[in-house]
Amino acid sequence: MPSVKKTTPPPQGIDALPGHYIRRLQQIAVAIFLQETEAHGITPVQYAALQTVANTPGVDQRTLAGSIGLDTSTVAGVVDRLESRGLLQRGASPNDRRVRLLTLTDAGQALLAAVLPDMHKAQQRILAPLPKAERAEFMRMLRTLVEANNELSRAPSEG
Template sequence: MSVEIDNLPGYHIRRLQQIAVAVFMEETHGFGITPVQYAALQAVGREPRIDQRTLARTIGFDTSTIGSVIDRLESRGLMQRNAHPEDRRVRLLTITPDGQQLLDEVEPSVMRAQERMLQPLAPEQRPVFMDMLHTLVRGNNALSRAPSLIAEERGQRPAR
């Protein structure tokens, strides 16, 4: 028995991720920011002085490579690392005024990318699809190599 790849959810999820990155990069090309860098800036903007490990869990990114993401943001003057006052090994993160300005300026492009990704769905299908995505991510979070702190654990409700 041979399974058709077109019938496998994993295949379509991988393809959708490729499409999402391509659309994001197309819409934000003038800002020189990747989806992971954007997520990191957004998370630090929402929670200033978050530590690197918590940031990685918040955005579902590998803790061993989040440092290189922060390095790139820091080298561009968009984010700062500061030593924790009680534990010098812990680095607390803040976004700089330039980082906040970039977030403010890139937001319309990011939102256009999100709209473009959902555009093939009828307007009434979009919230249903988003609910299904949230369910799949929450339900499978522990299976990830980089499990995230889901919104409920952070004391937030997913945006609708």
């Protein structure tokens, strides 16, 4: 029986992999967000949840999860933490007592207003290395990649 020589693919540096840079950029984006919003004690995911509830008062947790691209159990934990801080509240749906509808409290609205300038500063810092003329194109390409690959996510966004 002739021996079959196994061939191994040539080594590839991770610097040629878009996924590596996307993961690193996400780490950097979170670090910058946390630096800029440190005084407010809020994470990017908590910000996304608060902003989405502010934009759609009375949203249910399942819809919130779909809107920000998280699974429902992760959103439940986020909502628990925000509720325990007095930033949002759950109320029963008039149509289905099992469904909890979310609204911001006055404290949640105040925090959202206070964090907004720092959140914008974080976004500007993330894009600052790009020439101003390329930032809109970069954002367009990011949206294209996310939207085209959304269904591949473990928690596809519905928004």
